[in-house]
Amino acid sequence: MLRVGINGYGTIGKRVADAVRKQPDMAVQGVGKRSPDYVAVGADEEDYPVYAVDEDRADEFREIGIDLAGTVDDLVAESDIVVDATPSGIGAENRPLYERHETPALFQGGEDATVAEVSFNARVNYDEAEDADYARVVSCNTTGLSRFLAPLHEHYGVDKTRVTLVRRGGDPDQTGRGPINDTVPDPVSIPSHHGPDVQTIFPELDIDTIGLKVPTTMMHVHSVNVTLENRPDDIDEVIDLFKSEDRILTVPDYAGIDGAGTLKDLAQDAGRPRGDIWENCLWEESLTLQGQDLYCMQAIHQEADVVPENVDAIRALEGDHSGPESRALTNETLGIDLGYLTDRTDLTANRGTPDESLADD
Numbered sequence: 001m002l003r004v005g006i007n008g009y010g011t012i013g014k015r016v017a018d019a020v021r022k023q024p025d026m027a028v029q030g031v032g033k034r035s036p037d038y039v040a041v042g043a044d045e046e047d048y049p050v051y052a053v054d055e056d057r058a059d060e061f062r063e064i065g066i067d068l069a070g071t072v073d074d075l076v077a078e079s080d081i082v083v084d085a086t087p088s089g090i091g092a093e094n095r096p097l098y099e100r101h102e103t104p105a106l107f108q109g110g111e112d113a114t115v116a117e118v119s120f121n122a123r124v125n126y127d128e129a130e131d132a133d134y135a136r137v138v139s140c141n142t143t144g145l146s147r148f149l150a151p152l153h154e155h156y157g158v159d160k161t162r163v164t165l166v167r168r169g170g171d172p173d174q175t176g177r178g179p180i181n182d183t184v185p186d187p188v189s190i191p192s193h194h195g196p197d198v199q200t201i202f203p204e205l206d207i208d209t210i211g212l213k214v215p216t217t218m219m220h221v222h223s224v225n226v227t228l229e230n231r232p233d234d235i236d237e238v239i240d241l242f243k244s245e246d247r248i249l250t251v252p253d254y255a256g257i258d259g260a261g262t263l264k265d266l267a268q269d270a271g272r273p274r275g276d277i278w279e280n281c282l283w284e285e286s287l288t289l290q291g292q293d294l295y296c297m298q299a300i301h302q303e304a305d306v307v308p309e310n311v312d313a314i315r316a317l318e319g320d321h322s323g324p325e326s327r328a329l330t331n332e333t334l335g336i337d338l339g340y341l342t343d344r345t346d347l348t349a350n351r352g353t354p355d356e357s358l359a360d361d
């Protein structure tokens with residue numbers, strides 16, 4: 001059983017902890033926490049041992065009923081691998097701590113790619129992380145674009161990719177972020193940082209990205225254009241290709257899912273923890289082929305899509321599972337299973353109409 005330490009128990013860290021707990025081959029060794037706040041109480045209620053970033057705050061934790069299991073240094077020493085989910089840039093500062101204990105570690109997408117020897121996406125380059133000591137799980141947007149581009153790259157070849165990212169202003173718990181009432185080119189310079197980040201996964205890819213920020217907390221939305229090297233026979237072939245992808249939900253036009261709000265409602269109706277959507281949500285109706293140019297729109301749940309990627313990255317560093325084996329196990333244990341939404345249209349197509357079946361008699 002792999003002992004996994006989570007250093008930085010925030011939006012990503014707490015979700016990764018819950019996902020690790022669901023794995024048959026992993027256990028949460030503990031979580032590193034800086035502040036004795038409601039999130040720390042939540043960790044304690046979940047029976048996650050809490051380790052303090054700053055041992056001088058031990059009394060503050062004790063005052064809210066949390067007996068610390070130790071310090072983050074202890075957590076790193078006691079873990080087989082650490083998932084660093086601290087704010088952007090802190091992970092790089094923490095790397096010497098992991099090196100000192102010779103504890104392998106994962107970093108998140110807010111870190112510069114130089115923080116680790118490999119930038120990781122389970123669908124594209126799982127093997128490159130096998131037996132590595134450090135890996136960076138790329139950010140939510142890069143994760144979403146990597147999953148989208150992988151089947152196109154494999155089946156048709158990708159000549160050029162252009163993406164406009166309509167990014168959420170901040171997460172629901174990030175009350176200090178915005179914009180509140182504006183649409184902001186962010187970054188205003190073109191291309192944005194997203195293209196080069198996708199190139200940490202697809203080094204040869206010709207990609208230009210443009211970023212904006214808008215007043216929502218729910219999801220990012222990508223408007224994508226890909227010029228393919230080889231033209232598909234028709235758009236149905238492309239739709240079927242995406243339907244075969246385990247972490248892409250092709251949203252069918254019958255479903256009445258017209259934005260992030262209905263996607264989040266779907267996730268909550270499906271009983272997803274925190275209403276999380278681990279998959280890309282690709283509007284089937286937006287998929288359009290003009291010659292060799294493919295267009296579409298997809299939504300990305302920024303708080304969630306990197307979570308299964310972290311679980312797979314843990315297994316990649318451990319080296320005991322292949323990529324497909326790990327992804328299948330992660331998908332099953334998390335319950336990545338919204339495919340029923342799409343399968344219904346196939347069912348309807350196969351079922352025929354009662355009149356037709358009667359007509360045979």
Ligand SMILES: NC(=O)C1=CN([C@@H]2O[C@H](COP(=O)(O)OP(=O)(O)OC[C@H]3O[C@@H](n4cnc5c(N)ncnc54)[C@H](O)[C@@H]3O)[C@@H](O)[C@H]2O)C=CC1
Pocket residue numbers: 007008009010011012013032033034035053085086087088089090108109110111138139140171302303306
């Ligand atoms: N929130 C998002 O939409 C996504 C974030 N990421 C990346 O994940 C990483 C974490 O982001 P979030 O979870 O959103 O941040 P967050 O701010 O929600 O959580 C970070 C946690 O780390 C704690 N912390 C701060 N300094 C620490 C230290 N020195 N040692 C241990 N813990 C410390 C904070 O108190 C907080 O609980 C960043 O690299 C971010 O770019 C990646 C994908 C999506």
Ligand SMILES: O=C(OP(=O)(O)O)[C@H](O)COP(=O)(O)O
Pocket residue numbers: 088109110139140141142167170171194302
């Ligand atoms: O870290 C993230 O969001 P945040 O840094 O805006 O909180 C997400 O990965 C999205 O970041 P990006 O839009 O810079 O890829």
